[in-house]
Amino acid sequence: MPLLDLEKLCSGLEDGDWAGFLRDWDRSLRAGNYPETTRYIYLLAAAQLARFLADDLSDRGAAEASGDPTLVTKGNIESFQVWMIETRSAATALNKHKGLQQFFRYLVEEGEIGVSPMERVRQPKTPQKLVPIMGDGDTKKLLDSTRGKSFAALRDEAIIRLYYNTGARLSEIGSLLLADLDMKTESTRLHGKGAKDRRVRFGPKTLRALARYLRTRAKRKDANKVPELWIAERGVRRLAPNGIKAMLKRRGAAAGVPNVFAHRWRHNFAHEWHKAGGNTGDLMLLLGWSSDDMPRRYAASAAAERAQEFQVQMGIGERV
Known part of the structure; x- marks a missing residue:
């Protein structure tokens, strides 16, 4: 749908x-x-x-x-x-x-109005909230909830691992086509904002999860008629990004992990990248950012966490 x-x-x-x-x-x-x-x-x-x-x-x-x-x-x-x-x-x-x-x-x-009524409407100010990253511990709980050989379990593991492994947006993973995947090079094409495509790599565990899902998907009757990568558990139709959002929420509730949404892995990707000393310019290319402002915004929570870790290591105020 x-x-x-x-x-x-x-x-x-x-x-x-x-x-x-x-x-x-x-x-x-x-x-x-x-x-x-x-x-x-x-x-x-x-x-x-x-x-x-x-x-x-x-x-x-x-x-x-x-x-x-x-x-x-x-x-x-x-x-x-x-x-x-x-x-x-x-x-x-x-x-x-x-x-x-x-x-x-x-x-x-279109010439329907002379001046937009939005011209003098102030943008609402939004408080800057620190979005918690989706780290290894919570991700493991979610992946544990996908154990099994059912179609839903194999599909959901592949989806979760792709978000975790690439830091891609909800819509980018949710809108993948079968043709976007290249299992030989262990990479996929993402259709980003502003019609900007990019290619990202994924690791061996994600490759294995995708391979298992694709084998199961191929056995579904008429699945070859659906060009999108993800299909619903019942019927032969695509699983849209909103369906993935609902799935992640259900998995989170079952695993005891609150506030599960795809962008938390995006924050985690930025956190791990900076923690390992990765280049900000390369990170922007991988995550599809065109503004220098985005790395600072997405990494704000992770930066606070790194600063706290370093604070403890320095022991300021603990030497006397």
């Missing part, structure tokens, strides 16, 4: 102009070769704003804007942003803010 179901996303918006604009915008995004995950994030933000405006009884102009996105005001968006912060989080509100920037920029480009 595809991540982006446009008709479902537009459900309930047919009475106004929102659904039409979203369909047109999606066509424009597809023409620009935007990946499905990016399109989904953008379109979802706009659809959520439309539904919020329809339910916002505090603003008389919201009712009109709920039927016509060209009537949305700065105040409408700020009210939506406040609601997102209060009911979700500042990080989610920031995510929606960025999606709406793109939507109203599209309306400007």
Whole structure:
């Protein structure tokens, strides 16, 4: 099942102009070769704003804007942003803010509005949280939960080992095609953000886990009709990134490991790389980063942990 179901996303918006604009915008995004995950994030933000405006009884102009996105005001968006912060989080509100920037920029480009209402809307400030790395101990617990020869066990071990071994994004591993894997060179092509492909290597344990999964996958009836690497446990259909996210959560609950999500292995990869004295430029190439800011952000938790380890070794304040 595809991540982006446009008709479902537009459900309930047919009475106004929102659904039409979203369909047109999606066509424009597809023409620009935007990946499905990016399109989904953008379109979802706009659809959520439309539904919020329809339910916002505090603003008389919201009712009109709920039927016509060209009537949305700065105040409408700020009210939506406040609601997102209060009911979700500042990080989610920031995510929606960025999606709406793109939507109203599209309306400007189409000549539907003269100025984007986002121009004077402040980005919500998000507290910098130290994301805990997913180290060897917790990863072992998760891998132990995949012991066995069932299809799900072999598939989930291969998925977990790929995240652990490469530090790739959730969507990058989740969107792999069979054709992306090269078992001879022990590497895979990843489809990164901004349509930037890169190739990463994986080790012997990951190679073995992938080989076992591929043999089991090949025995599934009609599995050869699915170009994606990961397929669901029941039926012959792809296992989308959201399905992988749910699987990791289930595995974490079963293994007694809280807050299991793919990006924790990404933080761990950066931590281990720097700990071993790896070059930051090479790390950026491997993890698909184009901004110098990203290594600092992703390695913040790991850097704090390394600093604490070094603090203990130095023994400052313990010599007298």
